[in-house]
Amino acid sequence: MNYSKLSETKLFRGIEKSSIERLLSDCNVVQKSFEKDEIIVFEGDECTSIGIILEGLVDIKKVLSSGKEYTITTLYPGDTFGEAVIFSSSNTFPAMVIAKCRTVILFLSKESIINLSKKSERFLYNFLNILSDRILLLNSKLKESTFITLRQKICNFLLEEYKKQKSFKIKLPLSKYELAEKFNVQRPSLSRELIKMREEGLIDFWGKEIWIKNLEKIEDYLFESS
Template identity: 25%
Template sequence: MKKILDIISQAPLFNGLSQEQLSQIRQIAIDKFYDKGKTVFLESDDCNGFYIVVAGKVKIYKVSLEGKEQILHIYGPGNPFGEVPVFSGRKFPANAETILKSHLLFIPRQAFVDLISEHPSLALNMLAILSMRLRQFTVQVENLSLKEVPARLASYLTYLTDEQATGDFVSLTISKGQLASLLGTIPETLSRILAKMNKQNLIQVEGRNIKLLNRNGLEELAQHGKLQ
């Protein structure tokens, strides 16, 4: 139980809230447990609230009729998801599925809207989170429309090194298939591009561990780069 309040108090959404307000939130939250690969919601579903990841990992994604998947986000501990219909409409705009065994908190809609009306800082926190997501979408659209797959991959790898802060060593936290889906491509294409980057001594791939051999080259590639 203590662990849950820890996650809650660390989450940007609840930044600056008092101890009392936090336990108020804990009281309206409902625990949900999922195995790996379980659907949390589908885009046709009605929405009575949103979720917060306590432990595990969740992907938000769309699928085409032909079965190709595009991952929109991957959320881990502390991240809320599924809030869009809480404020805008009735249905979820995408699907959510666990990619690890996960523990989620479900926050019922009305209780949260009541809370937010009372606490302006909670509203401002939520506005900040939604704004960050709009910014991320901006980048995602830019990547999909204006960059080729090698540039998107290079961009992701340099982003990951900063994120993990472990020198020039990166460890993929998702499968290569999922990474392909996140980058808007398919596993075959990703595999070929990783092989090419390897051959050109930009990176050194060993399973899910990747060593960045030429960070400048990758950053160049992320901008305007072509890969021979």
């Protein structure tokens, strides 16, 4: 097992490699590899362990009754999945987990998490920190769902990225296709709205960058009822 990679993950951040090896010596851990588009977890599967991404990328997807797949989020090396479900009263995965490319994942059982939390205060802190971040993410998703128009969704996204990047020049973390999927619209609809916003002097854009030109007006759109 590559303990240097584990020390770079959110769950073991701040813990020395030698300490990780010692902590995991009597834990139930399994490392698995997955190929591109391979399903790691099905929606409704029982959650008996959390997954730690050592290599690759995974998509968390929801399959609608129509058969359409909706990507909730993409996780990167160092991220985890299942931590918000494993200790819940209904411990089943609410969505599907799929490898976006060749991916290596370490699975850590529920019993192991309890034991590690007893042995290492830093591990417990990291685990609670991940849970707190997950709650904030869910709150953000809930906030997004209250916006009615596509423009409101775009404005909210730009404001969130403006706060993160601390710049009026926003480097898009998603492709236009992924952004349209995030807003639950077709890509041409997103492109038309961005063009309208540029014509109105709210933004400008080129490639994977969007410039905020009228921050005050963009903020005003979040409080419109329609």
